[in-house]
Amino acid sequence: MRRRTALKNLSSLAAVAIAPDFVQAKEDRLLNTHTSKQSLRKIATEEAFTIPEIATAYKEIVHKGGTNLDLMVLKQIYDAPVGQSAGSSAKNNDVSNRDKQTQSMLPKLLDFDPIRLADMDANNVTMHLLSLTMPGVQILEKSQAIDLAQLANDRLSEVIKQHPTRFAGLACFAPQDPAIAAKEMQRSINNLKLNGFIVNSHTNNLYLDDPRFFPILEAAEALDAPIYIHPRAPSDGMASPFRDYRIEGAAWGYGVETSTHILRLIFSGTLDRFPKLNIVIGHMGEALPFWLWRLDFMGAPGARAGRKNALKPSEYFQRNITITTSGVEDPSALRFCIDKIGVDRIMWAIDYPYQPTTPAVSFIEKAPLTETEREKIAHGNAERIFKIKP
Amino acid sequence: MRRRTALKNLSSLAAVAIAPDFVQAKEDRLLNTHTSKQSLRKIATEEAFTIPEIATAYKEIVHKGGTNLDLMVLKQIYDAPVGQSAGSSAKNNDVSNRDKQTQSMLPKLLDFDPIRLADMDANNVTMHLLSLTMPGVQILEKSQAIDLAQLANDRLSEVIKQHPTRFAGLACFAPQDPAIAAKEMQRSINNLKLNGFIVNSHTNNLYLDDPRFFPILEAAEALDAPIYIHPRAPSDGMASPFRDYRIEGAAWGYGVETSTHILRLIFSGTLDRFPKLNIVIGHMGEALPFWLWRLDFMGAPGARAGRKNALKPSEYFQRNITITTSGVEDPSALRFCIDKIGVDRIMWAIDYPYQPTTPAVSFIEKAPLTETEREKIAHGNAERIFKIKP
Numbered sequence: 001m002r003r004r005t006a007l008k009n010l011s012s013l014a015a016v017a018i019a020p021d022f023v024q025a026k027e028d029r030l031l032n033t034h035t036s037k038q039s040l041r042k043i044a045t046e047e048a049f050t051i052p053e054i055a056t057a058y059k060e061i062v063h064k065g066g067t068n069l070d071l072m073v074l075k076q077i078y079d080a081p082v083g084q085s086a087g088s089s090a091k092n093n094d095v096s097n098r099d100k101q102t103q104s105m106l107p108k109l110l111d112f113d114p115i116r117l118a119d120m121d122a123n124n125v126t127m128h129l130l131s132l133t134m135p136g137v138q139i140l141e142k143s144q145a146i147d148l149a150q151l152a153n154d155r156l157s158e159v160i161k162q163h164p165t166r167f168a169g170l171a172c173f174a175p176q177d178p179a180i181a182a183k184e185m186q187r188s189i190n191n192l193k194l195n196g197f198i199v200n201s202h203t204n205n206l207y208l209d210d211p212r213f214f215p216i217l218e219a220a221e222a223l224d225a226p227i228y229i230h231p232r233a234p235s236d237g238m239a240s241p242f243r244d245y246r247i248e249g250a251a252w253g254y255g256v257e258t259s260t261h262i263l264r265l266i267f268s269g270t271l272d273r274f275p276k277l278n279i280v281i282g283h284m285g286e287a288l289p290f291w292l293w294r295l296d297f298m299g300a301p302g303a304r305a306g307r308k309n310a311l312k313p314s315e316y317f318q319r320n321i322t323i324t325t326s327g328v329e330d331p332s333a334l335r336f337c338i339d340k341i342g343v344d345r346i347m348w349a350i351d352y353p354y355q356p357t358t359p360a361v362s363f364i365e366k367a368p369l370t371e372t373e374r375e376k377i378a379h380g381n382a383e384r385i386f387k388i389k390p
Numbered sequence: 391m392r393r394r395t396a397l398k399n400l401s402s403l404a405a406v407a408i409a410p411d412f413v414q415a416k417e418d419r420l421l422n423t424h425t426s427k428q429s430l431r432k433i434a435t436e437e438a439f440t441i442p443e444i445a446t447a448y449k450e451i452v453h454k455g456g457t458n459l460d461l462m463v464l465k466q467i468y469d470a471p472v473g474q475s476a477g478s479s480a481k482n483n484d485v486s487n488r489d490k491q492t493q494s495m496l497p498k499l500l501d502f503d504p505i506r507l508a509d510m511d512a513n514n515v516t517m518h519l520l521s522l523t524m525p526g527v528q529i530l531e532k533s534q535a536i537d538l539a540q541l542a543n544d545r546l547s548e549v550i551k552q553h554p555t556r557f558a559g560l561a562c563f564a565p566q567d568p569a570i571a572a573k574e575m576q577r578s579i580n581n582l583k584l585n586g587f588i589v590n591s592h593t594n595n596l597y598l599d600d601p602r603f604f605p606i607l608e609a610a611e612a613l614d615a616p617i618y619i620h621p622r623a624p625s626d627g628m629a630s631p632f633r634d635y636r637i638e639g640a641a642w643g644y645g646v647e648t649s650t651h652i653l654r655l656i657f658s659g660t661l662d663r664f665p666k667l668n669i670v671i672g673h674m675g676e677a678l679p680f681w682l683w684r685l686d687f688m689g690a691p692g693a694r695a696g697r698k699n700a701l702k703p704s705e706y707f708q709r710n711i712t713i714t715t716s717g718v719e720d721p722s723a724l725r726f727c728i729d730k731i732g733v734d735r736i737m738w739a740i741d742y743p744y745q746p747t748t749p750a751v752s753f754i755e756k757a758p759l760t761e762t763e764r765e766k767i768a769h770g771n772a773e774r775i776f777k778i779k780p
Binding site: 242249297299307327 | 489658684690729
């Protein structure tokens with residue numbers, strides 16, 4: 001599908017209206033750049049986008065229906081009747097504040113300029129490390145997933161070329177076909193010069209410890225490029241208790257799904273087979289740093305027949321895993337993680353557009369950190385891990 | 391089944407041999423009591439026991455087989471060929487250190503005196519708050535569960551009467567029949583003078599937010615007695631990704647199962663319907679304190695249609711939830727939790743016999759705490775929450 005056609009189809013998806021204040025903000029950008037010269041360099045590392053063709057594909061999936069838990073949030077974002085809830089809050093208490101916000105996500109996901117850059121400028125954010133928003137192409141049928149992954153990577157590359165100091169990006173791929181995925185990974189790094197990869201946890205209910213995905217892990221190691229394992233809702237085999245009370249998503253299910261994924265990589269021995277893998281996880285490490293004492297006690301090498309880990313779980317955090325602060329703007333949690341896994345293993349993120357930019361910026365600017373710690377978390381570690389030009 | 395018969399049947403379950411050093415330790419007890427007069431009073435709040443009849447019932451369940459994830463650990467504890475692995479470690483690396491320890495759990499679970507009291511004395515532990523070990527009677531058929539819950543509570547009460555300064559206890563009940571459970575709860579508090587209740591997470595894959603269990607929650611409120619929600623392995627509807635690599639248990643699945651249970655109670659509005667419920671969770675709050683910032687952000691009242699919580703998740707931690715340190719002897723995690731939920735909401739635990747006593751004691755004696763904090767966590771909060779005589 002061509003871009004123009006896709007954009008036309010999108011008219012029914014959401015009103016991509018550019019508000020006047022964004023235009024004003026764009027005009028203010030040069031001024032901000034000057035006044036913020038002395039400010040902290042800030043690279044946000046879990047920033048979401050999509051392209052019209054994938055938004056259209058999600059809408060089709062939502063219409064088709066199914067049991068996959070991601071459909072609950074995809075319906076809100078990609079198939080919400082535009083403006084339905086905005087004026088009806090007084091009448092319908094069940095349509096609530098975050099649901100309304102979710103319905104306004106699509107224009108921000110589809111935009112790079114002017115909405116996103118204006119938001120970055122207004123908050124002195126240096127750079128977004130962009131990644132295709134969850135659940136990526138992993139929820140699509142194989143051939144469509146392969147095609148749209150390439151298209152999304154091409155578009156991402158174009159945007160970065162237009163704004164090389166403001167955007168970097170993580171490539172997506174279709175784990176549904178690991179061999180083709182590995183080729184797309186090579187193209188993304190070698191030709192498109194992207195900065196790593198994003199995988200949205202499970203693919204058709206399988207995790208990356210499944211040997212069929214090993215060509216993907218081999219490629220990541222060979223290319224010396226990190227894989228950001230981003231959440232999606234719990235896989236079918238663990239979905240049932242998450243179907244009620246909307247706990248499938250960012251409030252809870254995402255964290256359980258992703259942390260379980262990481263522990264499968266550890267206890268399966270996958271991180272021993274691929275010792276140079278560089279895994280990134282968001283949301284303050286999906287609480288795994290908090291669990292490390294117990295994980296080490298209960299999960300030491302050889303603690304149970306059936307486990308294959310050669311190291312203690314905390315040792316994989318020293319060798320293979322880096323975390324970001326996305327969605328957890330808690331100075332106590334940040335300090336705990338610095339103590340536990342080290343300041344070199346932590347990167348700042350906003351989680352745009354799902355989290356508001358201003359408090360995320362305030363968090364990294366004001367958290368009680370040494371200036372060395374702040375520089376590392378705000379940009380230094382991201383420059384090292386994602387090979388972003390300082 | 392009578393006690394003598396059950397004990398006889400147990401001979402095939404495990405070798406309940408009393409080692410000479412335990413006898414020696416018993417003789418040393420009086421001396422220890424004197425020398426430890428000035429030491430910190432320590433009430434351990436998640437200490438497991440079983441009775442022969444329930445051990446026999448578990449063995450039968452293991453033989454029957456099934457898909458329930460708890461069977462993986464029950465097989466290790468209740469149906470392990472005695473001594474099989476002890477001498478074979480050099481030959482069979484797959485039978486590992488923790489598996490071997492698990493096979494030695496049963497004698498300790500069945501004992502109160504001399505093994506347990508000797509272990510307590512040797513470590514200056516004042517008291518065990520005893521509870522029937524997981525998965526309690528909740529894995530049994532309804533009528534058997536009802537009978538064995540009563541029997542376990544009777545035995546527990548007897549043991550406490552024999553050692554009123556050394557043991558307190560939590561009553562079990564059979565959620566399979568909520569009306570009878572409520573009656574047993576009344577008997578346990580009013581007649582047996584027990585200190586609260588233990589529930590091992592789900593019952594037949596249902597959680598306590600299911601209205602059929604409301605008589606149980608009503609009884610707990612009316613009796614002003616806390617419910618300790620202890621882990622068991624993930625329920626069938628979330629079990630699939632936990633079946634590999636032995637991540638179903640203490641290393642990971644337990645925490646996911648129990649934290650998900652608590653969030654169902656919060657987001658279903660159950661804790662609003664029963665605002666006086668006093669819930670206790672172990673394992674440093676199953677990492678929920680670490681998640682509180684994100685839970686509050688994503689789970690504020692009205693954040694999503696389908697949720698019923700009237701308060702922010704952190705507010706339930708102030709009103710309804712107390713945590714214990716069982717299995718997480720991490721001073722950083724303890725300090726984080728004090729900062730996050732307050733020192734009055736944290737109680738010490740060992741998790742005997744699953745965790746060794748000496749390091750758990752060392753943890754509470756040496757953690758960087760003020761003496762006021764230490765006294766509250768070591769015993770003061772437990773005295774208040776469980777109505778234990780100071």
